[in-house]
Amino acid sequence: MNKFKALETGKKGEEMAREYLEKRGYQIVEQNYRTKYAEIDLICRQKNKLVLVEVRTKMGEDFGAPEETINGKKKRKLRGNALAYARAARWPGPLRVDAVCIVLKEDYSVARLNHYENIIED
Numbered sequence: 001m002n003k004f005k006a007l008e009t010g011k012k013g014e015e016m017a018r019e020y021l022e023k024r025g026y027q028i029v030e031q032n033y034r035t036k037y038a039e040i041d042l043i044c045r046q047k048n049k050l051v052l053v054e055v056r057t058k059m060g061e062d063f064g065a066p067e068e069t070i071n072g073k074k075k076r077k078l079r080g081n082a083l084a085y086a087r088a089a090r091w092p093g094p095l096r097v098d099a100v101c102i103v104l105k106e107d108y109s110v111a112r113l114n115h116y117e118n119i120i121e122d
Helices: 003-023 072-089
Strands: 027-034 039-046 049-059 095-104 110-116
Touching (some): 039 072
Parallel strands (some): 049 095
């Protein structure tokens, strides 16, 4: 897959994840927020919780599932991002990191979408 197609797939996945979360009552606060560590795909509020969401999107699963790309190193980075954002935003309440993993078909329709809550244990 070329770089442009990968970028397009990622952006499409983020929009699908955003729509999915909004339909479930999440309020989107920010999208593609950059910290000094990396980028946070979606920052949401769900009732009194701040939820930072990592979106992983792949075209098919011939070369593995999107969930497989969230390893220990990635989780540590996500945790650092979450804490950095919470400090900068002076967020006093509970915080959670979720993942939305999407597999697309060739026509960019959804083959599957899975939402995993609280992927990082303290």
